Amino acid sequence: MASYRPVDDGGKKRVLVVGAGAAGMSCAQHLAQHPDKFDVTIIDAVDYCGGQAFSIPIDKEKHGASWLNQGVQGGSNIFHHTMTMFSRQGHHADPVKLQVSFGKDDKFWTNVFPTKLLARHTKEIKRFHTMLKIVRWFEVFFAIIPIKILMKLFFFSEEFANTVALPMVALFLGTGNYTPEVPTIILERLVTSPTYGMWYPGDPLTVASNLPPMVVFPNFSIFYEDWRKSLVEKGVKVRLSTELAEVVSRDKNGVVVKMIKRTPEPDHHNALSAWVAPASDPHGGADAGATEGEEHYDELVLCVLADTANRILGRTATYREKKVLGSAKFSDDITVTHTDSDYMKRHYENFYNPEQAVTQIEGVDQTTRIEMAKKSFKPMYYIKEYPEDLSKLEMCFDCTNYQSQFPPEVKFENHVFQTIFLNKKRDGHLWSIDEIDESKIIRKDWWHQLCHSFTHYLFVIPWMMFLQGRKHTRFAAAWTLINAHEIAVMSGIAAAVDLGAQYPEDLERDKFALLSFRLYYLLVYGRWYRKKAPQEGPGKDWASGLYGSIYQGPGVVNEDRTMWREEQKKGNST
16 A cells, blocks of 8 residues: 555645544544535545444345344434434434333343332332432442442342343443443433433332333434445545554654555455454454555544554553553454344243233232233343343344334244344353354344443543543544443544534534533543534524433434335335
């Protein structure tokens, strides 16, 4: 690869954005709003935009839809930035009311109807809600304490902690097998916060009896391809199958990097290069003969995982960068997308079972919820605890029940599931992955996932502001706060704003979007964003509900399964 130096056009800052996922794309977009100030290049080692968010083709005649979102499927009504990005490209999210199925047999419970497990733990459930009030009052003292310590401090049983409390958090952001290490504040806020509390308001009788209002995302491969095209139209250089091999220098003259050109794979998911993993690694060693080329930029935005950023910076990394980035913990998980309904029946509760339901809890009649469950119990998100160690989990989606492009009624044998096996190095011996019928597997995807350990909030998050902007380098990705698509989008916008771009006026008039961005910018950059947009204009009426947390802008529709009806007209769904 030949040496390349971007043209210095009239004093523009030459910005290299590394990573074309949500963070990188949003950073590039907001820099591109200022063509007089920035010359933007965005690269990714794979051959598509979207990072962990992409779609795969499936059999329409069998499953009722021709595509499936992989990696990222949905989110919360508070994702104002994400849904605004959808609307900018002519897409929208659909609403959905979340139903869960946690555990199996005598350890099963759900938010849809009360079960014998909950009846067995009525005293602990009451104490759980009392505990949450105490934690709320004294949040500053409890905030960073790991949940596993909290459970012991308040003398909860092992069964309650592992089968009731931990799954409530593991669902949120996929904290998985590191849930016992998650800070207490996340559990507390999930139940007590009226804005982003998934289980708000908590139920002192059955833990959680609400159906959380969520959103499911559009076809991510199409959305991100539309976004890529719009960036190219704005003058952004989008270079896929291009990998940053090494940062050579960062000094007063800017940033010098070495790049390699990757060989695109047919499915666009390029294997790890020899610069990342050796040929002895089953996932690595690709493009070992690629030639490095040197390139020069003024600013660098690393929209990659913390350990990847640490590796890329190499010998140019400062002591502080090595310590902070090196403190982020990751695990290797695998998602198996399959249609093995027998596996699901063996390991999860998929249907209403009258033998598991109870009609009264503490003398309070529950027949209304029971009757609803008989008609419409369709779990979307599952968790099972491993019998050998109840603190270790397996997670699963019924994508047919959850994703909005599928018809409302599909035979269970034709449902598409995504089962997620967590932390191979530590917990792989517990996995039941070999029980899934190989002939019914559609795809397998490995992920290098952030562990939301309490240490992340002690040794990484508080110190990010001391890294941002130093040595012409900024970091933007979900790991800079919490692993969510919304955080990734905000982090990219924040990097662009810090470089001198403007925060969008419509989002500034959306009071909850502005509040969220201000808090993120303050926490991760140590700066408070000051309002600049006029009060009147688009965005003013996008925020509704308490504190404006419910998004009602153009990026979401009001009726569920709208996507299915649209896809039917296009011939993509049955």
